[in-house]
Amino acid sequence: MKWSAEVLPEAVKASVATRYLSSIAQLDATFGSLRMDAITGASVAAYVSSRSGHATNATIRRDLTALSRLLSACVAWGWRTDNPAAAFDRSIIRERRSPIRPPDRSSFELVLAEAPAAVAGILRLLDQTGMREGEAVNLDAGDIDRSLGQITLLVTKTSRPRTIDWRTPGGDAGPLLREAPLSGLVFPSVGGRAYANFSSNVGQVMRRLEARERAARRPFRRFRVHDLRHGFAIRWLKGGGNIYDLSRHLGHTSVKTTEIYLGYLTGSERAVAQTGAQRALVVPSDSGE
Incomplete structure (x- = not known):
């Protein structure tokens, strides 16, 4: 409770804090009856063993990260002198990543045609810039420099701003962004706010499409929103970047x-x-030439 009230609000973004607290709730079955100074390397190992086969390695690693951050605060407060979660050898629970598979272009175009305008706009932006989902969803018109063809991203995974070109070897978002509003969110939801569950919105569109295309015996391959980032990166490198x-x-x-x-x-x-x-990159002008 002390950690969630005093540390998390200033240390991490709200979404990360929520994820950490979800992990802490999962950890309660193993550690809930222990004092903080009674958590040892053996009890951390016991937790990993208890979750093995019942949760993905990625989930177990996320839970250990949350526990490690909590124990790090306990060290700072003088409640203990070590952090057994940080010391645990995570190479034995290596995260198994699914093979990267860029979206099929015909399926991507079908999703764009079926999706609401703002959802389609965000998907196009992700496809042409390789941004992370949250970066595109929260993009503000004031962060677009049309004269330089650049975008400054303020809402990032690391919380550190970065500026990117909108035309790169991986894509060109200029035609899309030159039509963007001059103020407010570039692609707001119906309520005018940023999409809270953008991937879920896209998933609903894909489920409808999948059913329709299957009934018509036409090919359609679903994809994850993050796969657009992968496709962008591969195009960048194949394009000579x-x-x-x-x-x-x-x-x-x-x-x-x-x-x-x-x-x-x-x-x-x-x-x-x-x-x-x-x-060398050619930066588009406002005229579109």
Whole structure:
């Protein structure tokens, strides 16, 4: 309670705080009867074993992160001197990632045609810029510089602002953003606010489409909203952009994260992507020329 009241509001975004507290509730079955100074490496290991086979490795890792942040606060308060959750070797619960599969373009276009205008606009923006979902959903018109063809992202995963070009080797959001309003959210929901559950809105559209296309015996492949980011990154590298610029554009804290896309390139494409050479970009003017 002390941690959630005093630390979380200032340390992390509200959505992250909610996720941490959800993990803490899950941890209660194992740790709820223990004093903070009684939590040991053995009890952390027991929790991991109890969840193995009942939760994904990604979920277990998220729970350990929440516990580690809590125990770190306890160390600062003098309640204990170590953090067994931070010391736990997470290599034994390595996160198994699903293979990256960029959206099928024909299926993507079907979703755009079926979705409400604002939802379609956000999807196009994600596809052409590689932004994270929250960055596009919360984009304000005041953060778009039409004269420079740039977007300043203030709501980011790391809470650190970054500025990106809207035309890159991965896509061109200029035609979309030149039509954006001059104030307020670029793509607000019906109530004028940012979408609270954007992925769920897209999922509803896809379920309707999937049923309709299956009944008509036409192909349709569902995709995750985050897959648009993957598709953008692969197009960037195949288009001759280098991986270091891509890493900065995507907001990755390390180029090691960006290297997952190298496996989708040929040998010659990979050589170009890893040169580190700067690629000259043509910035669109307001006239659209």
